[in-house]
Amino acid sequence: MARPGLNVVMLGPPGAGKGTQASRLARHYDVPKVSTGDILRESAVAGTALGLEARERIDQGNLVSDEVAIGIIRERLSRHDVALGFILDGFPRTVGQAEALDEMMQKRSPLTVLHLVVPVDVLVGRLHARRVCGVCGTNADPTKPDVGVCASCGGALVTRADDDERVVRNRLQIYEDRTAPLVQYYRDRPTFFTIDGNQAPDAVAAALQGAMASAMSVAQGGAR
Numbered sequence: 001m002a003r004p005g006l007n008v009v010m011l012g013p014p015g016a017g018k019g020t021q022a023s024r025l026a027r028h029y030d031v032p033k034v035s036t037g038d039i040l041r042e043s044a045v046a047g048t049a050l051g052l053e054a055r056e057r058i059d060q061g062n063l064v065s066d067e068v069a070i071g072i073i074r075e076r077l078s079r080h081d082v083a084l085g086f087i088l089d090g091f092p093r094t095v096g097q098a099e100a101l102d103e104m105m106q107k108r109s110p111l112t113v114l115h116l117v118v119p120v121d122v123l124v125g126r127l128h129a130r131r132v133c134g135v136c137g138t139n140a141d142p143t144k145p146d147v148g149v150c151a152s153c154g155g156a157l158v159t160r161a162d163d164d165e166r167v168v169r170n171r172l173q174i175y176e177d178r179t180a181p182l183v184q185y186y187r188d189r190p191t192f193f194t195i196d197g198n199q200a201p202d203a204v205a206a207a208l209q210g211a212m213a214s215a216m217s218v219a220q221g222g223a224r
């Protein structure tokens with residue numbers, strides 16, 4: 001039987017490893033990773049109206065409006081390269097966004113939702129230490145010495161403005177208030193999986209691939 005579309009949502013708080021693991025899954029299953037945060041940051045650097053408006057909200061750790069976030073995803077998911085699937089990183093972040101996404105999925109394979117769980121003190125520590133490439137946006141490997149340049153493209157490593165301690169606290173609070181209710185929203189679906197994100201990245205990746213295999217079997221009508 002043909003592989004069902006891999007329409008994946010990575011759910012979890014800032015610092016849970018969604019971006020890193022979404023990139024790995026995207027490479028493994030050969031489907032695009034779609035990150036609303038990356039798209040918004042790129043728009044801010046390009047100086048588009050959308051980006052300039054979003055920049056202040058991003059730097060303060062506040063969400064952009066549902067209308068903006070949904071508009072970005074609606075446009076991105078209408079392109080051909082996601083016909084066989086996508087890995088969403090950072091969307092949906094509110095129940096309104098999740099409802100809009102369900103509507104967009106009506107003629108596609110069901111969503112697989114991968115919920116990464118990490119204790120809050122670990123999240124704060126990770127975000128505080130996080131260094132990202134100022135050019136390509138890749139996260140630096142925290143287990144390697146910080147040599148100041150990106151291992152992928154050689155660009156200079158920087159600290160994201162929204163990884164500042166005060167902003168991190170705001171982002172975690174917003175996650176609790178606006179995004180954590182999505183666990184409730186999705187958790188009764190047969191393609192919802194909770195994964196312990198407080199493990200070595202390779203162990204998290206293996207657990208995520210195990211969940212993906214179960215999701216594909218559910219989508220093909222098999223037992224979970």
Ligand code: AMP
Nearest residue numbers: 036037057058062063064069090091093
């Ligand atoms: P991220 O890279 O996913 O941590 O996103 C960085 C910032 O972009 C967030 O703190 C928000 O300001 C904004 N953002 C990204 N995705 C969304 C979304 N789905 N809804 C609202 N704001 C978002």
